[in-house]
Amino acid sequence: MNRNQVNKRMIFNVVMGIAALLLLALAAFWMFGKDSEPLLSQDQAEQAVLSEYAGKVDSLKLQAGAYVAELQTEQGRYELKLDGVTGEILSIVLLKHADEPAVQPTSAASPAPSGGAAPTRSPAPTPAAQSLVSEEEAVRLALLEVPGELDDVDTGIDAAGAFYLVEIHTSDGREAVVQVNAISGKIMSVTWEEPDGEDS
Structure with missing residues (x-):
């Protein structure tokens, strides 16, 4: 009886040990297997940015498996973060608005200008001429x-x-x-x- 219980306990411990090792191996493969995928080259990462946005990539750095790019567009300067393997854009942040005045939303309608002729204004805002919402x-x-x-x-x-x-x-x-x-x-x-x- 005792020997039978000892054998069952030993078998249980061995099975649990094997299961724990398999789980650890699976977790390690899942975590580190992603890192073995090849990263995009800087040229490929730059093309991924330019395929989504018109502009000029001023800088591109690899940081912790992701590319961080600075993009200059007509609307302003942006920082984009890309997945280093897929090139998917993970985030975009406006760093600085373009120097030219952009059409800004106002809280109240502006009064009509006095003195006859209206000042020179840009045409109705297009998506490219609008500024990014903060x-x-x-x-x-x-x-x-x-x-x-x-x-x-x-x-x-x-x-x-x-x-x-x-x-x-x-x-x-x-x-x-x-x-x-x-x-x-x-x-x-x-x-x-x-x-x-x-x-x-």
Whole structure:
């Protein structure tokens, strides 16, 4: 009886040890296997940026498996972060607006100029001539759409262009993610996330 119990315990320990080793090997392969994928060359990373945005790449550095690029466009200077393997653009941040005056949204209509002829103005704003909405402005617009308390702000890019994701906690305990267009400031979507658990 005792010998039988000892044998069962030994078999159990051996099986558990093998299972633990397999799990460790699988975790190591998953973590380090990604690092073995070849990184894009600087030329390939630059082409990935220029295929998405018109402009000139002024600098490109590899940092912790990702490329960080500075891009000069008609709208201004941007910092982009790219996945070092796929070239996917992970984030874009406006560093400096272009020197030329851009069409800025105003809080009130401007009065008509006095003295007859209107000053020379640029034509109606096009997407290329508009300035990027700042993070603070995106938060303000999101809070107008969904009142509450700011939790977090992220940036992203899709086929429609750059956008902000503003996470807001509402007074009733829900969380909303408001997607704000980074060029126009328009609210693109509002997604409501269900609470993890309901407190009773």
